[in-house]
Amino acid sequence: AQSVAQPEDQVNVAEGNPLTVKCTYSVSGNPYLFWYVQYPNRGLQFLLKYITGDNLVKGSYGFEAEFNKSQTSFHLKKPSALVSDSALYFCAVRDSFSGGYNKLIFGAGTRLAVHP
Amino acid sequence: DAGVIQSPRHEVTEMGQEVTLRCKPISGHNSLFWYRQTMMRGLELLIYFNNNVPIDDSGMPEDRFSAKMPNASFSTLKIQPSEPRDSAVYFCAVLLGYTGGGYGYTFGSGTRLTVV
Numbered sequence: 001a002q003s004v005a006q007p008e009d010q011v012n013v014a015e016g017n018p019l020t021v022k023c024t025y026s027v028s029g030n031p032y033l034f035w036y037v038q039y040p041n042r043g044l045q046f047l048l049k050y051i052t053g054d055n056l057v058k059g060s061y062g063f064e065a066e067f068n069k070s071q072t073s074f075h076l077k078k079p080s081a082l083v084s085d086s087a088l089y090f091c092a093v094r095d096s097f098s099g100g101y102n103k104l105i106f107g108a109g110t111r112l113a114v115h116p
Numbered sequence: 117d118a119g120v121i122q123s124p125r126h127e128v129t130e131m132g133q134e135v136t137l138r139c140k141p142i143s144g145h146n147s148l149f150w151y152r153q154t155m156m157r158g159l160e161l162l163i164y165f166n167n168n169v170p171i172d173d174s175g176m177p178e179d180r181f182s183a184k185m186p187n188a189s190f191s192t193l194k195i196q197p198s199e200p201r202d203s204a205v206y207f208c209a210v211l212l213g214y215t216g217g218g219y220g221y222t223f224g225s226g227t228r229l230t231v232v
Contacts, residue, residue, distance in 0.1 A: 036223075041225070041226075043209070043223030043226055044209075046220040046222070090159065101164065104221065106158070108158045109158060
């Protein structure tokens with residue numbers, strides 16, 4: 001079955017320190033991977049995606065993610081965390097059985113808390 | 117969020133009442149998705165449309181739920197009769213165009229439904 005796992009419910013990091021939010025996936029064929037962020041009382045916002053090419057993908061707000069095929073992972077990273085990065089982060093993978101409809105399968109989400 | 121308008125933002129209703137949630141997407145999309153978000157179950161895909169046609173409604177929890185998309189600029193999600201366990205945030209999302217594996221979704225700000 002195709003799935004996305006975010007093993008951490010919450011990640012705590014001090015402002016200025018590097019952060020990593022973990023994601024692993026299981027999908028048939030080549031994965032199309034996404035990260036979204038949700039701020040309080042808002043919808044999800046697109047951060048970045050991996051389709052093909054360089055394994056290190058850069059996205060919005062200084063975030064990047066590293067695709068690792070052998071480990072089936074797509075961890076989200078940022079070199080220096082800001083308090084304003086505190087939010088709920090979702091990893092998603094395209095359902096390869098959805099044909100051309102680009103249905104996404106979302107992980108459970110990881111709450112990132114950046115402390116001053 | 118500006119690309120997808122959902123109304124109302126908040127809805128409080130009594131058990132047994134009919135509830136209609138509305139979504140007005142920006143033009144240019146080809147797929148529209150309805151999601152439900154709760155603390156216990158995370159993000160759940162309820163139904164999605166492509167070119168205004170329902171493609172997969174397997175996520176609709178019960179016959180009490182129905183969704184329509186009469187044209188490209190409007191969709192509704194109806195719950196009749198509503199129950200307390202339907203309390204959640206309901207999101208509408210659209211896919212804008214197609215680039216490789218898709219550029220990802222644009223989400224509305226959601227409707228917070230409380231059934232008492």
